Amino acid sequence: MSPRELAVLLTLLAEARELTNAELFAVAGVTLDGKPRLRLNKLGLVDSVKVGRALVHELTEQGAQWCTAELTRPRPEKSGSYGGALYAVLAGLHRHLETSGQILTDIFEPDVAGQIIRKYTELTKGKPDQIRLADLRNRLAHIPPADFSDAMTRLADRDGVHVRAEADRKTLTDADHAAAIVLGGTPRHLLTVEAVR
Numbered sequence: 001m002s003p004r005e006l007a008v009l010l011t012l013l014a015e016a017r018e019l020t021n022a023e024l025f026a027v028a029g030v031t032l033d034g035k036p037r038l039r040l041n042k043l044g045l046v047d048s049v050k051v052g053r054a055l056v057h058e059l060t061e062q063g064a065q066w067c068t069a070e071l072t073r074p075r076p077e078k079s080g081s082y083g084g085a086l087y088a089v090l091a092g093l094h095r096h097l098e099t100s101g102q103i104l105t106d107i108f109e110p111d112v113a114g115q116i117i118r119k120y121t122e123l124t125k126g127k128p129d130q131i132r133l134a135d136l137r138n139r140l141a142h143i144p145p146a147d148f149s150d151a152m153t154r155l156a157d158r159d160g161v162h163v164r165a166e167a168d169r170k171t172l173t174d175a176d177h178a179a180a181i182v183l184g185g186t187p188r189h190l191l192t193v194e195a196v197r
Contacts, residue, residue: 003079005040006070008032012046012059013067016108017115018142020054026118032057068104071097112143112151120193128194130164134179136191152181152191160194 001009011028012019021031032040032048033055040046045063049056059067071094075087097104119139123131137148156163163181166172166189180187 002036003083004030004032005036008036008040008057009045009059009063009067010070012057013064013104014108015110016105017110018056018058020051020056022054024057064105068097071104110143110147112147113155115140115143116148116151116155117193120191124193128192130190130192132176132179133163133181133189133191134173134175137179138175149181153183156181156183156188162192162194163188164190164192166190 007028007030008024011024011030015023015027019027021033025031032046037046037048037055037057040063041048043062044060045066047058047060049058071090073087075084079087093104093107096102097107116136119136120131123135123139133152137143137145140148143151152163155161163183165186166176172189176189177187180189182188
């Protein structure tokens with residue numbers, strides 16, 4: 001397995017969700033295309049589907065099994081200090097799984113709050129502008145509504161994150177009502193992020 005292919009497999013495992021090449025690059029500085037994509041698809045380790053103009057990659061069950069086996073493999077030659085550190089962490093994960101009885105995929109969950117912040121930043125071009133939760137939720141439709149609401153509730157507790165009710169309730173659409181989260185007994189429809197800590 002090439003370092004690039006290994007990076008893709010471990011990133012898909014850790015993110016625990018489908019990723020486009022742009023998301024793979026943002027998370028791990030790597031993309032999956034060309035011969036490496038064809039190889040991982042042929043081996044049955046990654047499923048890649050074209051959605052619009054983007055390729056979307058997902059780790060398969062066989063890919064997760066490959067990652068589990070990688071935990072016990074020796075560090076590849078010429079992998080350098082980063083490779084040595086990575087394989088030390090993988091060996092530590094293996095020890096944890098052995099003693100806890102868990103499986104590798106139990107450890108990793110999607111970072112829903114991170115996905116919300118990244119999409120907010122994309123939509124506002126990094127400015128602290130107010131956006132409607134309905135717009136945000138629509139662009140993150142792959143996130144189950146309950147997970148979105150839980151993550152928004154946790155985000156609302158962070159400094160610099162403001163989740164507010166729309167003052168002009170007449171402007172609210174059905175989508176706004178459906179996307180609202182309830183904080184302190186009040187439905188909130190708008191998000192502003194000044195800074196996230």
